[in-house]
Amino acid sequence: MGKELFYYFVYPGFLFIAITGGILSWYDRKITAWLQFRKGPPFLQPFYDFLKLLLVKETILPAKGSKMTFLLAPVLSVTGAMLAGILIMVPATGIDTGFTGDIIVIFYLLTIPSLTYIIGALASGNPLAAVGASREMKLIISYELTFLLAVAAVIMKAGLSISMLDIIALQQDGAFIGSISGILLFVVIILTMQAKLGMVPFDMAEAETEITHGSFIEYSGSAYALIKLTKYIMLFILPVFLCILLLGGFRLDGIHILWSVLKVLGIVLLLTIIRNTNPRVKIAQAMRFFFIWMNLIAIIAIVLILFGF
Amino acid sequence: MGFKEFCFKKSLWLFHFGGASCNNCDIEILACLTPRFDVERFGMQLVGSIRHADVLLVNGSINQKDKVRLLELYRQAPKPILVVAIGACGCTGGIFAESNVFAGPVDKIIPVDAYVPGCPPKPEAIIAGIVKLLNKKPAKQKTA
Numbered sequence A: 001m002g003k004e005l006f007y008y009f010v011y012p013g014f015l016f017i018a019i020t021g022g023i024l025s026w027y028d029r030k031i032t033a034w035l036q037f038r039k040g041p042p043f044l045q046p047f048y049d050f051l052k053l054l055l056v057k058e059t060i061l062p063a064k065g066s067k068m069t070f071l072l073a074p075v076l077s078v079t080g081a082m083l084a085g086i087l088i089m090v091p092a093t094g095i096d097t098g099f100t101g102d103i104i105v106i107f108y109l110l111t112i113p114s115l116t117y118i119i120g121a122l123a124s125g126n127p128l129a130a131v132g133a134s135r136e137m138k139l140i141i142s143y144e145l146t147f148l149l150a151v152a153a154v155i156m157k158a159g160l161s162i163s164m165l166d167i168i169a170l171q172q173d174g175a176f177i178g179s180i181s182g183i184l185l186f187v188v189i190i191l192t193m194q195a196k197l198g199m200v201p202f203d204m205a206e207a208e209t210e211i212t213h214g215s216f217i218e219y220s221g222s223a224y225a226l227i228k229l230t231k232y233i234m235l236f237i238l239p240v241f242l243c244i245l246l247l248g249g250f251r252l253d254g255i256h257i258l259w260s261v262l263k264v265l266g267i268v269l270l271l272t273i274i275r276n277t278n279p280r281v282k283i284a285q286a287m288r289f290f291f292i293w294m295n296l297i298a299i300i301a302i303v304l305i306l307f308g309f
Numbered sequence B: 001m002g003f004k005e006f007c008f009k010k011s012l013w014l015f016h017f018g019g020a021s022c023n024n025c026d027i028e029i030l031a032c033l034t035p036r037f038d039v040e041r042f043g044m045q046l047v048g049s050i051r052h053a054d055v056l057l058v059n060g061s062i063n064q065k066d067k068v069r070l071l072e073l074y075r076q077a078p079k080p081i082l083v084v085a086i087g088a089c090g091c092t093g094g095i096f097a098e099s100n101v102f103a104g105p106v107d108k109i110i111p112v113d114a115y116v117p118g119c120p121p122k123p124e125a126i127i128a129g130i131v132k133l134l135n136k137k138p139a140k141q142k143t144a
């Protein structure tokens, strides 16, 4: 019992994921600063931001709107992200829980943060938040099918196994990325992650310059701190999920630590560079992009897998 | 300095309110965020919603119409919030002080924590003002 609690709350669970996510968020901002020839924030900046919001600032509730839903939405988003994170990290660090089919549960849990953003935004009663929520909804509709196709392709590649441990074990001699279909899937999943994380080409739901933080416009204080925490968590667990699906796992023992860290840093670097070199697209363009091009690539990858490439 | 205050001072998020400004101060504020001066080094960030703001930067002369909006913004901001008046217009009224729509310098409308004079103040002066603000003892009623 004590060991399980340690797994879930300390390592590789809650605390580990939250702290690593914060560090990755600093890394993302620092790389952004370097790309713009700036110096960037200090190392502990994400933690200062989080603690300031949590401890110091006042939380304002919307006068018109559902207060309970407004406050519960961030709590649910952290819970969803954290459950997904634990389900991803536990098999990644080689702990066998005997849970087959976890990949499907993770797929659903990863959708919860976006859904709760929508619920919270609509509960706040702010018109700009409503615009943000409607955009977020359209974005979910467009990327979720692509993500499902990509995950299904990986499952097919793994010989129809729906357990994370099996997928990791299968890649011990040669990761899935070392094939044509693997590379296509990598491209698809990276761009889907960009949309899931709400990063720049697909950040229309919280576009600062047009709808001033969109879905999050009404959040302040501790409620916003929880949303920040969700963002840190997502920034860590999605790259780890990608590592497990295509790059041969995320092991944290011996020399493997170095490779695992490099893999995650590399993926986040790629995400950051995409985010800094692209303009924000319109929601219709994003939908077309995912519906036509990304789905096409994912289907091509599936066909290639059927022929054994 | 307590732990809470330390975190607060390490992560100030800025919200920019331009009154009836001649737009020169706005440009100097933007210059603080550019690679040359980069206030993100101190953890400062420009945010788009007053709900996320810790510092309210006010520049330009405040006329009758701005006054209503400025009061509303101050009321909507989550406390504690610091207010910085930027430019001669924000501090005293500057060249607009005798205009018939002028509604008073910023400190007649809302409490101000720091003044950065100049027409327009250089980015260096704005950063110096921010540093003074960081070293200042917090006022009692400011902590939530």
Ligand code: SF4
Binding pocket: B020, B021, B022, B023, B024, B025, B059, B060, B061, B086, B087, B088, B089, B090, B094, B095, B118, B119, B120, B121
């Ligand atoms: S202080 Fe000077 S530069 Fe700034 S808004 Fe007023 S007139 Fe313009």
